[in-house]
Amino acid sequence: MKKAIVIGSGFSSLSAACYLAQSGFEVEIFEKNSTVGGRARQLVKDGFTFDIGPSWYWMPDIFDKFFADFGKKTSDYYQLDKLNPAYKIFFDDDTITIGDCMDSICDEFERIESGSSKHLRNFIGQAQENYDIAINKVVLRPGLSPFELVTKETILKVDQFFKTISQEVRKRFKNPKLVSTLEFPVLFLGAKPSNTPSFYNFMNFADFGLGTWHPKGGMYEIIKAMKSLAEELGVIIHTNSPATNILVSDGQVLGIRSNGKNHIADYVISGADYHHSETLLDKKYRQYSESYWNKRTYAPSSLLFYIGFDKKLQNIEHHNLFFDTDFEVHAQEIYDEPKWPSDPLFYVNFPSKTDASMAIDGQETGFFLVPIAPGLEDTPELREQYFDIVIDRFERLTDQQIKKSIIFKESFCVNDFVEQYNSYKGNAYGMANTLKQTAFLRPNLKSSKVKNLFFTGQLTVPGPGVPPSLISGKLVADLITKTINK
Ligand SMILES: Cc1cc2nc3c(=O)[nH]c(=O)nc-3n(C[C@H](O)[C@H](O)[C@H](O)COP(=O)(O)OP(=O)(O)OC[C@H]3O[C@@H](n4cnc5c(N)ncnc54)[C@H](O)[C@@H]3O)c2cc1C
Numbered sequence: 001m002k003k004a005i006v007i008g009s010g011f012s013s014l015s016a017a018c019y020l021a022q023s024g025f026e027v028e029i030f031e032k033n034s035t036v037g038g039r040a041r042q043l044v045k046d047g048f049t050f051d052i053g054p055s056w057y058w059m060p061d062i063f064d065k066f067f068a069d070f071g072k073k074t075s076d077y078y079q080l081d082k083l084n085p086a087y088k089i090f091f092d093d094d095t096i097t098i099g100d101c102m103d104s105i106c107d108e109f110e111r112i113e114s115g116s117s118k119h120l121r122n123f124i125g126q127a128q129e130n131y132d133i134a135i136n137k138v139v140l141r142p143g144l145s146p147f148e149l150v151t152k153e154t155i156l157k158v159d160q161f162f163k164t165i166s167q168e169v170r171k172r173f174k175n176p177k178l179v180s181t182l183e184f185p186v187l188f189l190g191a192k193p194s195n196t197p198s199f200y201n202f203m204n205f206a207d208f209g210l211g212t213w214h215p216k217g218g219m220y221e222i223i224k225a226m227k228s229l230a231e232e233l234g235v236i237i238h239t240n241s242p243a244t245n246i247l248v249s250d251g252q253v254l255g256i257r258s259n260g261k262n263h264i265a266d267y268v269i270s271g272a273d274y275h276h277s278e279t280l281l282d283k284k285y286r287q288y289s290e291s292y293w294n295k296r297t298y299a300p301s302s303l304l305f306y307i308g309f310d311k312k313l314q315n316i317e318h319h320n321l322f323f324d325t326d327f328e329v330h331a332q333e334i335y336d337e338p339k340w341p342s343d344p345l346f347y348v349n350f351p352s353k354t355d356a357s358m359a360i361d362g363q364e365t366g367f368f369l370v371p372i373a374p375g376l377e378d379t380p381e382l383r384e385q386y387f388d389i390v391i392d393r394f395e396r397l398t399d400q401q402i403k404k405s406i407i408f409k410e411s412f413c414v415n416d417f418v419e420q421y422n423s424y425k426g427n428a429y430g431m432a433n434t435l436k437q438t439a440f441l442r443p444n445l446k447s448s449k450v451k452n453l454f455f456t457g458q459l460t461v462p463g464p465g466v467p468p469s470l471i472s473g474k475l476v477a478d479l480i481t482k483t484i485n486k
Contacts, residue, residue, distance in 0.1 A: 001026050002484065005256055005265040007243045007280075010038025011466050012457035013271030014226040015066065015473025020269075021233035022070060023481045028265075029235060030258050032242035036227050038271075038421060039428070040466070042220035046408050047360035048308040048352075050367055051220055053428070054466050055349045056188070056319065057213040058206045062135070062467035063222065069474075070229055077225030079216040083354060086212035087319035089184075090397045091177050097317070098181070098208070105208050113175040120208075123172055123182070127205035130157070134202045139468070142475045143439045143461035144446070160199040161435060168198040180323050187371075190299025190432035190464045192331045197435050212319065217357050222466070246270070246280040246453065253453040256280075267452045269476055273430075274443045274459035276422035285449045297437060299429035299464050300334050300371040301414050303386055308408030309364040313350065315398040320348045322390075324397060330371075338373030340382060346370045346390050363407075368394075375425035378414040387411070429465070430458030438463075445476050454480060 002025050006017045009031035021027045035041055039053035057063075060080065067074050074080055084100035096112065099105055102124065106117035133153045154161075169182045183193040185203035215221040230237065238258070246268055247254040255264040270277035275293045278286040325343040333341045347369045352359035359365040368390055395402055414426030431437055443460050447453040456476040462468040 002267065003028070003265040004267040004269060004480070005030060005263060006269045006271060007246075007256065007277065008032075008038060008271035008457070009036035009227075009237065009239075010271055010457060011040060011223070011226070011469035012472045012476075013038070013269070014223070014230055015470045016269050016271060016456050016477050017230050017235045017473075018070065018226065018233055019474050019477030020267075020480065021230065021235050023477065025267075027230075027233075027235045028263070029230070029237045030241040030243050030256060030263070031237065031239045032272075032422075033420060034239050036237060036239065037220060037223035040219055040223050042218065042223075043306055043410065045410075046308060047363065048306075048365045048408055049218055049358045050306040050365060051218045051351070052304075052306075052412065054219050055351070055367060057215060057219065057222075057466075058188075059135075059210060059467040060213050061210065062470055066470045066474075067225075067229070070233070072229065074215075074225070077228065078221035081214050081216065081354070083212045083214055083318050085317050086207075087321060088317040089177075089181060089321045089323050091180075092324040094177065096177060096181055100211055102208060109178060112178055113173065116173055116175070116178060119172040123168075123201070124205055124208050127201040127203075128209055130160070130199055131202035131205040131209070133157070134199070138439070139462045139471055140475070141439070142445055142479050143442055144444070146440050154199075157199060160201075161197045163198045164194050165196045165198050165201055166192075166194040168201060169193070177323075180327060183327070184321065184323075188429075188465050190429050191297060191434045192335055194331075195297075195335070195432075195434050197438075200433065214318065214351065214354060216355055218351055218355070219466075243270070243272070243280055246277070246285075246450075248281065248285050248450050248453075251285075251449070252451040267454065267480055269454045269456055269480070271455075271457045271473070273421060273423050273427075274455055274457065275424040277455060281450065285447075287447060287449050288443060293424060297335065297432045297434055298374045298425060298427040299432045299458075301374040301376070301417060301423075301426045302412075302428040303370040303372055303383060304412040305366075305368040305387060305390075306408070306410045306412070307366040307368060307406055308359070309366060309402060309405045310362075310407045311364065311405045312362060313364050313366070313398070313402060314400050316348070316350055316353065318350060318354045320350070322346045322348070322393060322397060324393065334371060334373045338376060340376060340386070341370070341372060344370045344372075344386070344389070346393075348394065372414075374414065374427040376414055378426070383411050383413055424459075430463065433463040445472075445479055452483075
């Protein structure tokens with residue numbers, strides 16, 4: 001039996017481990033932290049349950065496909081509820097509420113801009129076509145060659161790789177609030193809408209067409225499910241076990257070193273951040289230089305606050321976006337001239353609004369996220385300064401006092417991303433999906449310098465986000481099984 005060692009236990013690593021175990025590999029996971037899940041771990045304290053990272057369950061079909069590949073259903077592991085409303089957006093002088101179906105979303109669009117629902121249905125129809133192509137054809141290819149992007153469907157849409165989402169949205173909608181609403185989903189891809197090919201409008205179908213879901217108990221339920229599945233398949237998981245070296249002899253991987261011991265394997269797959277994974281190799285075995293990494297466009301880092309309130313809050317939904325300031329300026333401060341934002345947009349979720357298991361009765365669990373440029377200076381003073389900005393704006397826009405009701409507070413920022421995940425520059429969501437960083441133009445799944453060494457996760461293909469990480473694990477496992485069967 002061939003043995004594979006998987007570094008890390010985020011979504012991509014757990015996915016790769018499950019597929020490899022199913023293909024008959026003996027699989028061991030080595031995770032540096034004390035619990036599995038990587039960026040999707042959980043914080044449970046004083047009666048509050050927080051997802052530390054991801055909170056939007058989008059593209060339920062990808063999760064269904066993952067579990068179906070093992071003869072399972074998501075409902076074997078967790079209860080999934082469709083959120084209605086999906087989310088609420090706060091602007092300076094109004095709010096937009098996104099319902100759980102196209103009819104109600106169209107009504108809301110009409111309220112803001114008369115005649116806009118016709119354009120919206122047309123736009124989402126196109127986005128659905130792109131979703132079918134992207135998810136069923138393009139995304140399942142391993143990013144080894146430019147020809148993978150060339151299908152009879154993508155040839156017909158080649159112009160959409162050279163126009164941007166921003167241009168497409170602005171052509172159809174005049175009201176700036178609707179423009180922001182439709183540009184929001186591509187932020188998950190980690191780049192500015194004005195730098196994201198319009199083909200990626202399939203994210204708008206994921207949003208309005210497929211809806212926003214919530215696993216009861218939070219996103220960590222998916223991690224628990226994948227851990228159980230991996231263990232059912234025979235995967236052995238070691239926590240508190242950082243890989244300190246990837247061992248190589250004569251250009252062939254030998255295994256890893258962890259906690260002072262060598263662990264031998266036929267294959268090593270690293271789901272840890274790609275740049276860090278390469279630092280575990282001797283210099284001659286690294287594929288990408290420091291200057292390569294430095295020149296990439298990263299998805300943002302984040303300043304996060306996990307807040308427990310001693311009361312239920314008013315005028316909020318499960319997911320809330322605060323788009324009451326200028327997105328263009330904030331985006332420039334993330335991507336073009338990295339600095340702490342002058343007037344940031346932010347996002348807040350209150351899972352206890354729809355899921356009683358996330359907080360004690362009568363209390364509220366709140367997660368605040370401010371996107372910031374990776375690599376910024378991170379000090380307690382800066383965190384506090386932004387906490388005050390965000391809370392003041394939140395109080396004004398939701399018309400309530402919350403400061404005195406805070407009974408729990410923890411923060412997480414650039415330094416924590418580096419320390420806890422070995423993240424390059426403290427990025428939160430990996431490498432952005434710009435045109436120059438798509439598919440075969442991303443760091444490779446397979447090492448070109450070390451035989452039987454592979455990589456997976458949000459810095460390689462297909463890109464950032466939970467569903468792409470599940471796919472990344474499958475892609476790398478398929479690549480390995482194909483190598484063996486050659
Ligand atoms: C704040 C935040 C909000 C997000 N929101 C969403 C969302 O709402 N929806 C969505 O779809 N996506 C979201 N994402 C993105 C999503 O969480 C990630 O894309 C995904 O979890 C990445 O999984 P991964 O396996 O690539 O990496 P990770 O989860 O980072 O896993 C890598 C693992 O490797 C481990 N590791 C690192 N170095 C070593 C070493 N030397 N030895 C052993 N182990 C090591 C790390 O500890 C970690 O467990 C969010 C991310 C963040 C941070």
